[in-house]
Amino acid sequence: MKQTRNNGYRAPDAPLLHAGPISYSRDGQAILCGITFSVAAGELVGLIGPNGAGKSTLLKVIGGLWSGAQGPITLAGRPLARYSARAIAQQVAHVPQITALDFPFTVQQIALMGRNPHLGRFQIETARDRQIVTEALRRTGTLALADRLIGTLSGGERQRVLIARALAQEPRLLLLDEPTANLDLQHQIGVLELVRDLVRQGQLGAVAAVHDLELAARFCDRLVLLHEGRVLTDGTPERVLSPGPLRTAYGVNTRSYPDPVTGYLRLAVLDGAPVPDASEVAHAAP
Amino acid sequence: MSSAVLSPSDSASRPRPAFLLAGLGVVPRLLIICGALLGLLFAALTYGAATGPTRIPYGDVADALLQYAGADRGVDASSATYRIVTLVRLPGLMVAALVGAALACAGAAMQGLFRNPLADPGVIGVSAGASLGVVLAVTQAASLGSAWLFGAGPLGAALWRVPVAAFIGAMLAALAVYVLSLQRGRTNLAALLLAGIALNAVLGALTSVLLLRTADFNAMRTVLTWLVGSLEGRGWDYFRVIQWPILAAAGLILLYSRDLNLLLIGEESAQALGVNVARTRLIVLALASLLTASAVSVAGSISFVGLIVPHILRLIIGPDHRVLLPASLLGGAAFLVLADAVARTVIAPELLPVGTVTALVGGPFFLLLLWRNRRRIAVF
Incomplete structure (x- = not known):
């Protein structure tokens, strides 16, 4: 059942979790501003964006750890606010950043x-x-x-x-906050491979905040680029990791190219100050 | 993921010795550990009942205790031995057991809740509140004589004046600290600890002032004895009154063992694993306060039991509250029964307040344990 809902969002299936547009502020500071986000079963979504873009906050808000967001969030078709902590935990699992x-x-x-x-x-x-x-x-x-x-x-x-x-x-939903931070290379690959395989085999959806853009492109089905609490781009890795959005979010000029050995997407960061062109400025407008 | 890199650890992170029976499931561990501690408690009761002005052989005491508990050991119920054991000595021992159990269990729960190895119910002002209650009731009885509490109220009967005043003071102090630490309907643990420390100071100062302004030597002695903790002359009356709140609160707190385990690894993790953090905190705090208030109301502020017993047990059996809390109940009971026996023998026929024994014996022993396990204790 493919149907259009929520301003043209086309879900691959009924989404496991749908949020939005949601806003969230903490101690008077707006962290998320009108984000629309959803994830379906069988899908690994990568959250990317610079530090402070709101990746961790979004994970905590959609996972019910931080309450008080403005706007609707539904989990398996039911408003998240109506779930108890226990009922959420039966459906959503968090993998926190490595802590003590x-x-x-x-x-x-x-x-x-x-x-x-x-x-x-x-x-x-x-x-x-x-x-x-x-x-x-x-x-x-x-x-x-x-x-x-x-x-x-x-x-x-x-x-x-x-x-x-x-x-x-x-x-049914796995939320991972920087699962590869502080890991050695082989473990970065190992952890993301594991998550991708789990999503492929089981009928679960996963959202991972990932710092490394090339790793995100390699393992995620879809990327969501956050910038200053807003969704800048949402789509396939090739589309999201194009020069325009990356220039807006990170302030660097990039070109993507296929890795000559593996064929995976690679990013080259070019020298020089970023020069926005007209089409990309239009793209970046919220 | 077949490439999992399971490199052998270097010697620095050599696996530390696992805890006792770590490989077993919860139920067998619980049965074995609690069975052993139950045996220890029985041995402590036997030793305690054998000790006193008249020494009674341990075998006879054990037979008398078992017969009293329902087993037929062929002991003559009218014999002097049986009567001394069951009528004279057992009531005080049972009060000691109940008080020790309550203090140790409350301590274990608070340490888990605060994730702080130094936490015990004293930090939220329970003992200080109880002290002030006792001092008020004892030294101000004359000036408060016309008040309802002292007339028709529960403080009317002199026998109950100290315990009831201690209980009321303890619960009021805990409530005050809790309310002071509320932040938008949630408890802030740091604020709770700080409010507890501040309230402890204020209540302690008030207690001292009231005590110093008393000319009545007997009142002062009553208060001082209570302050160091004493089980002198505590009989079945006291046992019957405090058994219900203590057994009920201990039973309820055991139901929160799993939540306490989860809180130990972090609040957000606990919530992500389905724990209602705010509610669990409130309930465990209330139950620990009730346990402590009940214990100190009859025994005074006995120091160290709530700190030392859970720590010793944690070093041996590990941090799993599903085993630790029941073990603390039994271990605390055995510990205080033994301390009471020591208190009665050291300067016999005089009695030492049991609180001095727990501090004098417990303190150095605790330091020794800390020293020998300083690596392990650092990680709780």
């Missing part, structure tokens, strides 16, 4: 916390819950670490454990 996780919990205990939204107050984990966790650890390559304390792991291992915890939630 130096508690004497084992990897398995951390991953089991992902089952929390599915457990009642009087319940403890069943064999099925443990099986789901084991499977999540296996898929993220962290099963061998199950009995290690989380504080003894490397950054890449921790990141994968947090993804395992998110998978243990059995979510």
Whole structure:
């Protein structure tokens, strides 16, 4: 069922989550200004944009962690505001930026916390819950670490454990905040490959804030470029990573070209001050 | 993702020793650890009941206790031993057990809630509020004599004057600190701690002023004994009154074990995993305050139990509150029963206030543990 809704937004299917236009301010400062955003099942959406563009905020607002946004947000067709924290957590999983996780919990205990939204107050984990966790650890390559304390792991291992915890939630929507920040190259690739495969295999949608534009282009089905709390461009990586939008958002001149070895999109940053041309200025207007 | 790089860790991040029974599920761990602590509690009760002006062999005490608990051990119920154990010594021991359980459980919950290893219910003013309540009730009884509380109210009966005043003071202080820390309907933990410290100072000063202006030596002695914490002469009357709030609050707080685990790794993470953070905080704070207020109302402000027992247990069994909270209940009970036995024997036939024993024994022991586990304690 392809139908036009919401000002011409053409969803591949009924969107899992639709927001917008939403605005959000914190301590009197506007962070998101009239953003329209949606994600469907089977889709990996990359959020890109310079620091302070609102990527993390958008993830927290659409994931229900920060309430008080102006404008409609619906999750699986129901207003987000009507969900309890528990009900949201049954559908949406967050993978936070790597934070201090130096508690004497084992990897398995951390991953089991992902089952929390599915457990009642009087319940403890069943064999099925443990099986789901084991499977999540296996898929993220962290099963061998199950009995290690989380504080003894490397950054890449921790990141994968947090993804395992998110998978243990059995979510329909996965939100990842800079999942590759501070990771070594092989882990950056490994983590994004994992997320892409999960989205392809399972019927879940994913939104990842990604700093590295080439990585975003390589793994995401669609990119959303944020700039000063607004959506500058929303579309295929080739379209979003074109010189105009990047010049507006980052203030640099770029050219994209296919990598001679892999064929993936690469960006060359050119010397010299950016010279906007007329068509691109029109493009960049909010 | 077959290329997962699981490089062997360098020696600096060599896996630390896992906690006791870390590989088992929650239920077996709970059963084994609580079973062991229950045994320890029984041993402590036996030791405590055997200790006193008349020494009774441990075997006879154990038989008497088991018979009292319902098992038929063939003990003559009219024998002196049975009567001393069950009528004279057991009531005080049971009060000690209940008070120790409440303090340790409240301490464990508060440390989890605040993610601060130094938190105990004292930081939100509960003990200071109770102290002021007691001092007011004891030293100002004459001038307040016409007030309802002292006439027809719960402070009318002298026996209950100190506990009721302590309970009211404790709950009022906790409520005041909570209200002061509210920010747009949510509690700000930093504000809560600071408000608690400020209120502690104010209430402590008021307590001192009232105490210094008292000419009545007996009143002063009553207050001082209460301030250091004492279980002297606490019988079934007290047990019966405080058992309900303590057992109910402890039972309810156990239901929030999983939420406390999640809060430990961060508020936002907890919320993302389905915890209603604001509500959980309010409920756990209220229950911990109720536990502490009930305990200090009959026993005075016994220091260190809420801090030391959860920490020792955490070092052994790890931070999982589903095991830690029940273990703290039993461990706190055993600890205070033992401390009480020591308090009764050190300068026998005189009694030391049990609060001095918990501080004198607990303090150095705690320092030793800190020293030996300083690497581990740094990460909570």
